Amino acid sequence: MTLPAPEHLFFVCGPTASGKSARALEIAAELNGEIVNADAFQLYRGLEVLTAAPPAEDREKCPHHLYGVLSPDQPIEAMAYLRLVVPVIGEILGRGKTPVITGGSGLYLKFLSHGPSPLPPGEPALRAELDAVPLEELVGRLQALDPLEAARTDLQNRRYVSRALEVCLLAGVPCSTLRDDWEAATAARASKLRGILISRPRPELHDRIARRTRQMLDGGAIEEVARLQNPAPGLEKAIGYGEIRRHLAGEIDRAECEALINAATRQYAKRQDTWFRRERWLKEDRHGI
Template sequence: MTSKKTKIIVVAGPTGSGKSALALQLAERIGGEIVNADSMQLYRGMDIGTSKPAPEELERVPHHLFSIVSPDTNFSASDYRREAAAAISDIESRGRTPIVVGGTGLYIKALLHGLVDSPTGDPELRLAFQDLSGDELLERLREVDPETAARLHPNDRVRLVRALEVYSQTGRAISDFRAEHAFADTEYEALKLAPKVERAALYNRIEDRVDRMMEGGLLAEVASLMERGYGVEHKAMRAIGYKELCAHLAGEISLPEAVALIKRDTRRYAKRQLTWFTRDNEIYWLEYPESFATIVKIVIEFLA
């Protein structure tokens, strides 16, 4: 007899769409606790530029996986899955409802569906492929894994090299690992929600939010991080808002140029997030706050 799956609420969507406000109001209404699924809000000291919940919001309901690692830590999707699963288990054990909120689609996918159990990367093997053209890589892959080769373009070097790397290490096609993974069961039964926002309105929100971040001290936050030894050599500091202001503080670009780049790159990031999440036909896209009563109704029916 299979054990009953843990029910969780997932509030996803692009940056600036209002998902954090929705998750907070929903948590208060249903007795929930929030689990972060934003890859940048994990980092300590990176508060303004990642739009972390304000102290008064943190006091309203319990929040998990915010500010848990330093900016020089490489935190993977596998690390996230482990930490989020532990937080969800703790929340459920106390009779509360886990509400996972964030815009990092890979983290949400890793949590709900796990990660393909294929070998870790091998830098030496990757060097062996670096002099091959995309067409040559694709031709090699066709010989050992025609299924994966049929899905890839010669310009997609990262995935081509990864597929060849897996075959070189194991003698098995990466498509075989994915096929096995597809039959793996998930631990969670998830209701996925996302605030519905027109793209033009979303872009306006993003620009306004960047202005508020600058007024709220983002430049000083980045300067403080750099003074403590965190720079663009660390993955976290290459996040939008941080890399541009690092460049400004290094004298490479003016402040107005940096702000314009932050706005542009955030718009582009939101567009990529929209593309990712709109491919997921399990997501309920609902206007917020206008449809909050409907959202609560859907959630209560799901939990019941």
């Protein structure tokens, strides 16, 4: 799969409730663009309130892509998202428009901006075999196969050592070679990427989160969750889903449900902000909406 040229894309990133959707609309208008979703949960239909998907009036102002394209029982992960989004971006570029990618799923954005990691996924049989080997033996095998990776790995951390050795065995080349080649390629790609990171003072962001949570619960999120049958495993991780399920089961009242969603959302927003700030190519946007 060939990734789209980075200079043709524009990314609007930021923590949840920071105003990404509205800012993406403004930028799409400036760049003759079309908006592309990079939020894992907004890919699902029937959960527009719970996932804070862009409202109909926003979609009328500008074409929006990959919102509500999956049924709630369909699993999705970053590589599957990449297979969905690359053809959509190709069509947008073919129309002479700029794809404006926005969403809060850091790994989805990372796969599109930099490409997926070349490291092979774990193999259960090999993992079980390595788990049965003493750490000292794992370290010796890693040092023999890939001394460079061994030198930069915490050799007291069994998980790190086992994973580095697993990569060497599965790929047939040193783990360090895969990592270094990929980092060089992604650095070259990052130099051509364009995008912003919406930044808001923490008290303001927390206030926006609280208002959005209240609007979500008042606006139909409880009914959406009540109608949901056999959700995909990943969908159950959506903030609000578990809390609303507990409320529907009578375990917590509406006020506690709201408080728990607010707390979980604030924690998630902090993790998102930390993730995005590692992407040095993103320019901080302090203006907000």
